[in-house]
Amino acid sequence: MYQWDFAPVAANWPLLAQGLLNTLKVTGVALVVGLALGLLFALMRLSRHRGLSWPAGFVIEVFRTTPPLVQLFWFFFALPLIAGIAMTPYIAACVTFSIQSAAFFAEVFRGGIQSIERGQWEAARAIGMTEAQAMKRIVLPQAVKRMIPAFMERAIELMKTTTLVATISYADLLFAANEISQKTFRPLETFTVAALMYFVVITAFSLLARRFERRLAISGEATVH
Amino acid sequence: MHQWDFASVLANREALLVGAIGTLRIFAICLVAGLSLGFIVGLGRYSRNRLFYWPATAFTEFFRNTPVLVQILWFYFALPILVPFSIGPLAAAAMGISLNSAAFSAEIFRGGIQSIDRGQWDGARAIGMTAGQAMRRIVLPQALRRMTPALTNRAIEIFKMSTLASAVAYVELLQQGKLIASLNFNPIEAYTAVAVIFFVCLWPLVQLTYVLERRLGRSE
Numbered sequence: 001m002y003q004w005d006f007a008p009v010a011a012n013w014p015l016l017a018q019g020l021l022n023t024l025k026v027t028g029v030a031l032v033v034g035l036a037l038g039l040l041f042a043l044m045r046l047s048r049h050r051g052l053s054w055p056a057g058f059v060i061e062v063f064r065t066t067p068p069l070v071q072l073f074w075f076f077f078a079l080p081l082i083a084g085i086a087m088t089p090y091i092a093a094c095v096t097f098s099i100q101s102a103a104f105f106a107e108v109f110r111g112g113i114q115s116i117e118r119g120q121w122e123a124a125r126a127i128g129m130t131e132a133q134a135m136k137r138i139v140l141p142q143a144v145k146r147m148i149p150a151f152m153e154r155a156i157e158l159m160k161t162t163t164l165v166a167t168i169s170y171a172d173l174l175f176a177a178n179e180i181s182q183k184t185f186r187p188l189e190t191f192t193v194a195a196l197m198y199f200v201v202i203t204a205f206s207l208l209a210r211r212f213e214r215r216l217a218i219s220g221e222a223t224v225h
Numbered sequence: 226m227h228q229w230d231f232a233s234v235l236a237n238r239e240a241l242l243v244g245a246i247g248t249l250r251i252f253a254i255c256l257v258a259g260l261s262l263g264f265i266v267g268l269g270r271y272s273r274n275r276l277f278y279w280p281a282t283a284f285t286e287f288f289r290n291t292p293v294l295v296q297i298l299w300f301y302f303a304l305p306i307l308v309p310f311s312i313g314p315l316a317a318a319a320m321g322i323s324l325n326s327a328a329f330s331a332e333i334f335r336g337g338i339q340s341i342d343r344g345q346w347d348g349a350r351a352i353g354m355t356a357g358q359a360m361r362r363i364v365l366p367q368a369l370r371r372m373t374p375a376l377t378n379r380a381i382e383i384f385k386m387s388t389l390a391s392a393v394a395y396v397e398l399l400q401q402g403k404l405i406a407s408l409n410f411n412p413i414e415a416y417t418a419v420a421v422i423f424f425v426c427l428w429p430l431v432q433l434t435y436v437l438e439r440r441l442g443r444s445e
Contacts, residue, residue, distance in 0.1 A: 077412035
C-alpha cells in the first residue's frame, strides 16, 4: 500500500502560492485586454464596411477554431522570428490568451447587441442621437447586462486554459507543481494538491458567478449565451 | 522580412500524416468514451435517487472545475503510483480528455432530457410504456434533436483539446509540428502549417453547428 506523505509538498508551499498568483495574473491581463479588444472586434464585425467586418470576422473565426495550444506555440516560437522581437513566456501567454478570449468575447458582445430590439435603436435615432450615441447610451448598457453570465463563464474557461502556459515554462501553478514533483519525487501528492487548488479557486468563482446570475434573473433580465 | 519557405514542412508531410492519424485516433476514443460516459452521468444527474444523483454531481463538478491539462498530468505522473500497471501517453491523455468531456456533455444530456415537456412522459406512460421505454422511444429521440448543436460543439472542443496530449509526448499533429520545427529550424512554417490544418478541419464543423442552431431555432 502506498504511503501518502504531503510534508514535502507542504514544505514547498511558497512555490505553489507564487504559481497560483502567476496563474491569476495571466488570467487577469487576458480578461481585461480580451474584453476591450473583444468589444472592438464585435463592433468591427457588425460594421457595414467590409474593410472592417471581414478582417474582424477572420480573426474571430481563426482564434475560435484553432486549438489554444497551437496558438500559444505559434506566438512563442514563430512570432519572435517574424517580428524580430524577444518573447518571454509571460508576454506570449498574455498576447495569446488576450486575442483568444477577445475572439470569444466578441461573439458574446455581438450576440448581446443583436438581442436588443430594433425599437430601441429607432427610438434613439428618433430623438436625434447619432448611431454611435445610440450604441453607447442605449444599446450597449442594456446588452452588457444580458451578457454578464456568458462573460463569467468565459472567464472561468480562460482560467482553466491558462494552464497551457506551463508547456512554455511560464511559472504558473501547474508548472510549479511539475517542478516540485520532480524535486521531491512525490508526483502523486503534488499533482493532487495542484488539482485541488484549481478546483477550490475555480469552484469559488463559479459559485459567485451562479449567485450573481440568479440575482440578475430575479431582476428580470433575460440572458444570452 | 522573413522569407516564408513551406518546402521544409512539405518534405516532412509523412511526419504530419502520422500526427494526423494520432490526432484522429485520440479524437475518436475521447468522442465515443466522453459522450457515452457523459450520457450515463447525465442520467445520474437527472435521477431523483440520491445514490445516483450525488456521485454524478460530484463527478461533473470536479471535472468541470479543474483544467484538463492538470488531469492529464495527474493521470500520467500520479496515477501509476496507485495502480499496478503502467499508463502510457495515449491512455493518460485519453482519460483526461474523456472524463472532462463526459462532465460537460452530462450537463448537455441532462438539460436536453429536462427540456422535454412533461406531457410527453405522461402520454407515453398512459399508453402503457415503462419508464425505460418512454425514455428510449419518446423522450430521447426528441431530446437528441435539441442537443445536436451543443454536442457538435463538444466534438469540436474535443478535437481542439487533443493537442494537449502533446504535453505528455503523445504523437499527434502538434507534437509532430514541434518535431519538425526542432529538426528543420522552421518554427514559423511548422506551427503555421499545424494551425492551418486544424482550421481547415474544424471550420466546416463550426459552420455546421451554426446551420444546425439556426434550423433548430426556426423549427421550435
